[in-house]
Amino acid sequence: MLLRTLMFWSESILASHSPTPPHTAPPPPHSDSLPARHGYDSYSELVLPFKSNTALLDSYTNASGGIRVGKLMEHLDSLAGSIAYKHLLGPTVSALGPVHERGFYLVTASVDRLDMLAPLYPVRDIRLSGQVIHTGRSSIEVAVRMEALGADHAEGEKTIMLGRFSMVCRDATTHTARAVNPLLISTPEEDALEVMGARLKQHRQDRSRRALNRVPPTSTEAADLHAFYLAHGQPGPHEDGERVWMADTKLETTMLMFPQERNVHQKIFGGYLMRLAHELGYAGAALFARAPVRFLALDGISFTRPVPIGSVLRLSGRVLHTHGKLVHVAVRAYTADIATGAEEVTNDFRFTFARPLDPLNANSRREVVPKTYTEAMLWLEGRRALEMGMEIRGLRGGGRE
Numbered sequence: 001m002l003l004r005t006l007m008f009w010s011e012s013i014l015a016s017h018s019p020t021p022p023h024t025a026p027p028p029p030h031s032d033s034l035p036a037r038h039g040y041d042s043y044s045e046l047v048l049p050f051k052s053n054t055a056l057l058d059s060y061t062n063a064s065g066g067i068r069v070g071k072l073m074e075h076l077d078s079l080a081g082s083i084a085y086k087h088l089l090g091p092t093v094s095a096l097g098p099v100h101e102r103g104f105y106l107v108t109a110s111v112d113r114l115d116m117l118a119p120l121y122p123v124r125d126i127r128l129s130g131q132v133i134h135t136g137r138s139s140i141e142v143a144v145r146m147e148a149l150g151a152d153h154a155e156g157e158k159t160i161m162l163g164r165f166s167m168v169c170r171d172a173t174t175h176t177a178r179a180v181n182p183l184l185i186s187t188p189e190e191d192a193l194e195v196m197g198a199r200l201k202q203h204r205q206d207r208s209r210r211a212l213n214r215v216p217p218t219s220t221e222a223a224d225l226h227a228f229y230l231a232h233g234q235p236g237p238h239e240d241g242e243r244v245w246m247a248d249t250k251l252e253t254t255m256l257m258f259p260q261e262r263n264v265h266q267k268i269f270g271g272y273l274m275r276l277a278h279e280l281g282y283a284g285a286a287l288f289a290r291a292p293v294r295f296l297a298l299d300g301i302s303f304t305r306p307v308p309i310g311s312v313l314r315l316s317g318r319v320l321h322t323h324g325k326l327v328h329v330a331v332r333a334y335t336a337d338i339a340t341g342a343e344e345v346t347n348d349f350r351f352t353f354a355r356p357l358d359p360l361n362a363n364s365r366r367e368v369v370p371k372t373y374t375e376a377m378l379w380l381e382g383r384r385a386l387e388m389g390m391e392i393r394g395l396r397g398g399g400r401e
C-alpha cells in the first residue's frame, strides 16, 4: 500500500497526522472480534530498479562496488512495518490515518535473522517483499525476502536475503499489549510458513532460556573454551596466527539523535539504528580483518528501549568470535540523557561478516581471544550464533562460507 514510493511508513504516518487529536480513541478490541486475515492480504513489495536507474544505483553503491547493506536494512525495516500495519488495517486500507483514531501502534520487538544467501549483483533490479507468517495474541511475525530479478531469460529470480521481524501491537492510550487480528492459513505455502514462524519463535525462546547470562555453558562448550585458552590465552609467542584480545577490538561512535529520524512515536526510527549499527559493525570487522569484509548475516537485534529524540547515542562494537572466514561482531546501543547523564542500553545487534582468507597473509589468521570470564561467555555466545548461521544458510541451500 505505502510501498509504491520510497517513503518510510513512519513518515507516512507523520504526514497523515492531524493537528487536533480528539480525546476519544476506540475501545481496545478482543482478538475474537477482530477479523482474521490471510497471509497474502499483507503481502507488500518494493522494487529498487538498480538496472535501469544508474542514479539510484549510485546512491546505494559502497566502496567495494557492492550495495550498501545498511540502506537495504532500512528499507526492510520499513517494509516489515508496512506489512504488519496492513495486516491490522486490512488489504483495502491505503493510508494509516492518525494514531489516536486507530487506537494502536506497532513497535519492532526483535529482528531474528537476516541471512545473505547469494551475492548481491548491483546490475540487477532488487525486489524487497514480505508478508505476515505468524501471529500471537499481540505479536506479529513478518517474513521478508530480497530477490534479484532476472537479468536475462536464462536466469530467473534469485533469493538473496531472507529475514524475519517480530512486531508487537500496543494500545495508543495505555501503551499495553493489544490484541492483533488472527492469521488465516489458506494455502500449503502459507501453512509451511506459519509452521516455520511458530518454530522460529520456539527457537528464540529456547535460545533465551539457554543464554549464558542465565545458565552455565554446556560441558562441550566449557571443554572447547578451555582448549582455546590453553592454545591462545596464555602468555608467550603464538605461531599459529595472530592473537587479538577482545577488548582491543572495541570501536565506538557517539551521535546526536535528531528529530529528522523520528518515527510515529516521536522516537528514533529502528531502521536508521540498524544502519548505524551495521556500519559500525562493518568497520570493526574490517579493521579486525585488515581487509574489506562481506556482509553475511544479521544474527539478531533486540529492541529493549526506544531511543528518544535529543538523546546522545553511543554505539559500542567488538569482535566476539572468529572462525575461519567468519568474523562475528556485537554492537550495543546506549542512550545518555543529557540532563542527568544516565545511560541505558537500548539495543543489542549481532552481525556476521566474511573476511578474505589468504594462507600467505598473517592477517587472515588473526583470532579474537577473550581475557575475562564475561568475555569468554560472549565468545561462546558468538560461537552459538555462528553455528546457527551456518546451519541456516546451509539449510536454505546457499551462501556457503
Ligand SMILES: *[C@@H]1O[C@H](CO)[C@@H](O)[C@H](O)[C@H]1NC(C)=O
Residues within 6 Å of the ligand: 062, 063, 064, 065, 066, 067, 068, 069, 070, 120, 279, 282, 293, 294, 295
Ligand atoms: C559492500 O557491498 C558488498 C556486496 O554487496 C557487501 O558484502 C559489503 O558488506 C558492503 N559493505 C557495506 C559497508 O555495506
